[in-house]
Amino acid sequence: MSATLPxxxxxxxxxxxxxxxxxxxxxxxxxxxxVALRAIAFSVAWLxxxxxxxxxxxxxxxxxxxxxxxxxxxxxxxxxAHLNAMAxxxxxSAMLAVSVWIIPRLVHTELRVPKAAEAGLYFWNVGMVLxxxxxxxxYSDGLEWLEMPRYWxxxxxxxxxxxxxxxxxxxxxxxxxxxxxxSVWYIMAAFIWFPIIFVVGNWPTxxxxxxxxVNWFYAHNALGLWLTPVCVGAAYYFIPKILGRPIYSYQLxxxxxxxxxxxYSLNGMHHLIGGPLPTWxxxxxxxxxxxxxxxxxxxxxxxxxxxxxxxxxLRYSPTLRFIVFGAVAYTLVxxxxxxxxxxxxxxxxxxxxxxxxxxxxxxxxxxxxxLFGSIYYxxxxxxxxxxxxxRLISWHFWSVGIGQVVYLVPLTVSGMVQxxxxxxxxxxxxxxxxxxxxxxxxRSIGGTLxxxxxxxxxxxxxxxxxxxxxxxGLPPFHEVAPxxxxxxxxxxxxxxxx
Amino acid sequence: MTRIWLLIIGVLAIVxxxxxxxxxxxxxxxxxxxVPKQLSPYSEVEARGRAVYISEGCVYCHSQQVRDPxxxxxxxxxxxxxxxxxxxxxxxxxxxLGTMRTGPDLINIGVRQPSDQWHHTHLFNPxxxxxxxxxxAFPYLYEVRDSSSIKAGExxxxxxxxxxxxxxxxxxxxxxxxxxAYLKSLKRTYPVPTGDEPAARTLGGRSEHTMx
Amino acid sequence: MLPSSLxxxxxxxxxxxxxxxxxxxxxxxxxxxxxxxxxxxxLDDDDLxxxxxxxxxxxxxxxxxxxGAPLVPAPPxxxxxxx
Numbered sequence: 001m002s003a004t005l006p007x008x009x010x011x012x013x014x015x016x017x018x019x020x021x022x023x024x025x026x027x028x029x030x031x032x033x034x035v036a037l038r039a040i041a042f043s044v045a046w047l048x049x050x051x052x053x054x055x056x057x058x059x060x061x062x063x064x065x066x067x068x069x070x071x072x073x074x075x076x077x078x079x080x081a082h083l084n085a086m087a088x089x090x091x092x093s094a095m096l097a098v099s100v101w102i103i104p105r106l107v108h109t110e111l112r113v114p115k116a117a118e119a120g121l122y123f124w125n126v127g128m129v130l131x132x133x134x135x136x137x138x139y140s141d142g143l144e145w146l147e148m149p150r151y152w153x154x155x156x157x158x159x160x161x162x163x164x165x166x167x168x169x170x171x172x173x174x175x176x177x178x179x180x181x182x183s184v185w186y187i188m189a190a191f192i193w194f195p196i197i198f199v200v201g202n203w204p205t206x207x208x209x210x211x212x213x214v215n216w217f218y219a220h221n222a223l224g225l226w227l228t229p230v231c232v233g234a235a236y237y238f239i240p241k242i243l244g245r246p247i248y249s250y251q252l253x254x255x256x257x258x259x260x261x262x263x264y265s266l267n268g269m270h271h272l273i274g275g276p277l278p279t280w281x282x283x284x285x286x287x288x289x290x291x292x293x294x295x296x297x298x299x300x301x302x303x304x305x306x307x308x309x310x311x312x313x314l315r316y317s318p319t320l321r322f323i324v325f326g327a328v329a330y331t332l333v334x335x336x337x338x339x340x341x342x343x344x345x346x347x348x349x350x351x352x353x354x355x356x357x358x359x360x361x362x363x364x365x366x367x368x369x370x371l372f373g374s375i376y377y378x379x380x381x382x383x384x385x386x387x388x389x390x391r392l393i394s395w396h397f398w399s400v401g402i403g404q405v406v407y408l409v410p411l412t413v414s415g416m417v418q419x420x421x422x423x424x425x426x427x428x429x430x431x432x433x434x435x436x437x438x439x440x441x442x443r444s445i446g447g448t449l450x451x452x453x454x455x456x457x458x459x460x461x462x463x464x465x466x467x468x469x470x471x472x473g474l475p476p477f478h479e480v481a482p483x484x485x486x487x488x489x490x491x492x493x494x495x496x497x498x
Numbered sequence: 499m500t501r502i503w504l505l506i507i508g509v510l511a512i513v514x515x516x517x518x519x520x521x522x523x524x525x526x527x528x529x530x531x532x533v534p535k536q537l538s539p540y541s542e543v544e545a546r547g548r549a550v551y552i553s554e555g556c557v558y559c560h561s562q563q564v565r566d567p568x569x570x571x572x573x574x575x576x577x578x579x580x581x582x583x584x585x586x587x588x589x590x591x592x593x594x595l596g597t598m599r600t601g602p603d604l605i606n607i608g609v610r611q612p613s614d615q616w617h618h619t620h621l622f623n624p625x626x627x628x629x630x631x632x633x634x635a636f637p638y639l640y641e642v643r644d645s646s647s648i649k650a651g652e653x654x655x656x657x658x659x660x661x662x663x664x665x666x667x668x669x670x671x672x673x674x675x676x677x678x679a680y681l682k683s684l685k686r687t688y689p690v691p692t693g694d695e696p697a698a699r700t701l702g703g704r705s706e707h708t709m710x
Numbered sequence: 711m712l713p714s715s716l717x718x719x720x721x722x723x724x725x726x727x728x729x730x731x732x733x734x735x736x737x738x739x740x741x742x743x744x745x746x747x748x749x750x751x752x753l754d755d756d757d758l759x760x761x762x763x764x765x766x767x768x769x770x771x772x773x774x775x776x777x778g779a780p781l782v783p784a785p786p787x788x789x790x791x792x793x
Binding site: 060061062064065068069070071074075076077079080138139140141142143144169172173180185188189192193196197200206207208209210211212213214215217221225258261262265266268269271272274275276277278281284285343347350351352353355356422423424425429430433434436440 | 502505506508509510512513515516517519520521524525527528531552553554555556557558559561563565566569570571574575576581582583584586587588589590591592593594595596597598599600601602623624625628630631632633634635636637638
Binding site: 501504507508511515 | 725729732736739741
């Protein structure tokens with residue numbers, strides 16, 4: 001097409017046979033196997049721990065005299081233990097697994113320095129254990145999303161994330177394809193962004209409102225520049241992979257990447273609307289939040305149009321079911337976020353449980369569902385055996401699916417009632433508390449369903465790990481005889497021009 | 499995309515731009531804020547109380563900010579006579595502005611509730627004062643003692659609402675005393691620093707709707 | 711006030727222009743060549759030729775036309791589920 005192709009593309013234009021293609025994938029999976037398996041095991045452990053904390057915190061809000069005799073069990077500590085166990089323990093460990101597994105596959109080579117990635121995983125989880133114990137023992141740093149002690153827990157996360165990033169970057173640098181697929185962009189960017197924003201967020205010198213600005217600069221970017229890119233990257237891999245067709249518009253996905261990075265990174269101050277900050281900072285974030293509509297629509301259109309007319313696939317593929325659920329939630333939560341950033345909406349929703357529901361729509365319905373879907377695809381290929389029970393998968397899906405509705409709808413509605421009640425100065429605080437009650441109880445019921453789903457999932461994963469020793473086999477797809485040639489094989493070889 | 503470094507440069511540019519805009523530039527600006535005359539640093543015991551406030555996670559239900567009266571009811575609810583401004587928080591490290599109001603705002607709680615008795619019985623069990631409250635009880639911040647065992651000079655409180663057996667009283671621990679001292683110190687009712695104070699000119703006192 | 715100052719306006723304009731320049735340059739370097747084929751990167755040959763049970767006859771015909779016939783039946787667990 002273009003006469004000015006970089007020399008590298010031409011160098012790599014060696015014909016690759018189908019057999020080699022399959023071989024590349026097996027080699028890639030084998031190279032990331034150990035790290036990814038351990039990361040999945042850690043992440044599921046954190047999922048169970050985090051669920052217990054979350055459920056406990058939820059019940060405490062309508063049973064305020066339950067488990068109050070010990071400081072470690074007070075609401076304020078359990079709540080932040082829940083957030084940190086989920087965001088950094090479960091989601092991040094699962095993301096490490098997804099990243100080290102996807103990247104070698106997409107760049108057609110083995111995971112480089114896997115020992116560094118593995119050490120990184122251990123560092124990360126040691127930091128997590130120290131961090132959670134720190135919070136429970138009362139050593140919180142006092143900043144939302146940054147509660148884990150900055151001197152004796154957070155450095156482990158920076159080193160851990162950095163080591164995994166190093167392994168991933170080395171892998172990408174040694175790639176055997178010319179072009180980097182958009183999932184590689186997202187994942188690579190996340191691993192560059194995370195250590196930077198985490199260090200900035202934890203920087204100890206800020207006081208007063210600046211401490212608030214840095215706090216929310218970090219906290220929003222933890223979602224926007226760490227959790228979101230990896231999960232969007234995973235969706236951009238799995239949806240085409242399962243449907244067997246490329247995403248609807250690759251250009252749109254590239255536009256989505258740059259606009260996501262640029263706008264999301266400026267969003268943080270919308271958590272402080274009306275607060276004592278320089279107005280221009282808050283306005284900047286509101287504008288950036290509004291512009292988030294661009295990357296969100298890009299992802300939304302892409303995932304919907306790729307799936308269009310093939311919705312039957314959701315019945316066949318649990319992976320796709322979870323991932324499409326997550327991708328739809330991503331669109332929903334982001335559009336909701338755009339509106340919640342506008343001052344006129346924010347004056348009602350700020351300081352209410354609508355924010356908590358919104359956060360769970362993002363971190364649960366989007367991030368967690370995508371990670372569930374990814375693990376459903378990855379684990380059998382690493383263990384060389386299929387999932388044991390269709391029924392357990394089904395229970396997991398419906399339990400967490402219904403659980404989310406029961407969690408989110410009452411909490412959002414009663415959060416709005418709470419907001420309206422607070423904005424009327426003649427309502428007493430007793431009336432405000434009563435307005436939130438249905439949502440708080442709904443959340444406990446929904447949270448119980450989610451926890452049951454997590455139990456089913458954890459049990460299934462445990463069965464997989466236990467059975468893996470008994471029956472070592474080859475991963476699915478291995479048996480497919482590579483006899484079919486793609487029509488455009490002559491003109492396109494993954495990794496170069498022909 | 500074929501060049502990894504081009505991607506890395508773009509990715510770094512994004513995060514550097516955002517950090518400059520939202521962290522570095524504000525840092526230089528907020529550095530100019532002067533301390534209001536009426537605001538004093540936390541005393542040793544208040545600072546200890548603030549540490550308790552942080553470690554118990556009070557911020558997850560209580561904000562510490564009054565938003566602009568033009569478009570919120572914060573002032574009308576009696577949470578403060580004016581919107582709070584950056585100079586009100588100069589001694590707050592880390593900030594505790596909060597993002598949730600499961601309970602009321604506390605930036606002026608020291609004005610609203612100056613009573614030790616109220617704070618201690620409320621912290622020991624909020625339902626002793628307000629049966630509908632969903633705030634956690636903090637019994638571990640208190641010793642429950644027989645009223646007969648109280649020695650002369652010891653401070654103790656009786657708890658209403660049937661939350662303690664007859665003949666029992668609570669004696670605050672040092673942490674509870676510090677926490678109450680901190681709560682009572684939360685007062686931002688002095689007028690907004692104006693005139694030659696750069697705080698008011700550059701940052702504070704400007705409502706959300708009057709931005710040029 | 712800093713954000714409204716001329717310096718900031720100029721700085722932002724220059725930054726913006728640099729971004730556009732970087733984009734055009736990377737375009738010339740071939741980073742955006744054969745975009746639609748880059749979208750095929752996650753798909754291996756055997757992914758494309760596997761028969762998807764949810765596809766309509768028409769979609770199956772498209773797949774055959776696009777990636778060759780005959781389609782191979784999916785191996786167990788191909789879609790990330792149980793057997």
